[in-house]
Amino acid sequence: MLRMTVGREFVADLESVRAALSHTIPDGNLEKVLHACLRHMLRDCERRRRGSGKSREKSPGSVERATGSRYVPASVRDEVWRRDEGRCTFVGTDGHRCGSTYQLELHHIDPFAKGGPSTAPNLTLACAPHNRFLAEKDYGAAHIARAIAKAQGARDNPALGERGGSRA
Numbered sequence: 001m002l003r004m005t006v007g008r009e010f011v012a013d014l015e016s017v018r019a020a021l022s023h024t025i026p027d028g029n030l031e032k033v034l035h036a037c038l039r040h041m042l043r044d045c046e047r048r049r050r051g052s053g054k055s056r057e058k059s060p061g062s063v064e065r066a067t068g069s070r071y072v073p074a075s076v077r078d079e080v081w082r083r084d085e086g087r088c089t090f091v092g093t094d095g096h097r098c099g100s101t102y103q104l105e106l107h108h109i110d111p112f113a114k115g116g117p118s119t120a121p122n123l124t125l126a127c128a129p130h131n132r133f134l135a136e137k138d139y140g141a142a143h144i145a146r147a148i149a150k151a152q153g154a155r156d157n158p159a160l161g162e163r164g165g166s167r168a
């Protein structure tokens with residue numbers, strides 16, 4: 001049994017969805033309607049996870065090869081996701097695998113900044129806290145702080161984000 005208190009807006013949206021689904025769910029059964037919503041959301045998330053196949057992190061002027069880019073092709077992401085069974089692969093000192101499904105990210109085993117390729121064997125699923133933990137281990141907390149500061153600086157003042165622009 002699931003019991004929850006909902007707001008007026010939720011009720012209004014629910015009625016709209018019920019109406020919209022009345023062809024497929026004529027009796028407007030609450031469980032069926034909500035289940036249809038959940039399935040729809042899962043499909044949506046799945047689609048987003050697989051991505052459009054376009055690079056989101058292209059920086060102008062950079063030469064990107066399949067393995068020389070931080071961008072991970074959808075096929076590789078899919079392969080890693082299936083292999084790792086959609087769960088965090090981090091194994092703690094006690095030998096237990098985390099297995100979390102929360103905020104999963106791709107982790108470069110051989111660090112990307114140190115030349116690690118964006119290929120399935122070099123990628124693994126990690127929940128956000130473990131990915132952060134692993135990144136700090138790979139790069140050191142100081143490096144992370146610098147990278148964040150640099151990213152923020154670049155956003156606030158684009159000129160600061162550029163390197164080696166002038167050659168005298």
Ligand SMILES: [Zn+2]
Binds near residue numbers: 088089090130
């Ligand atoms: Zn984890």
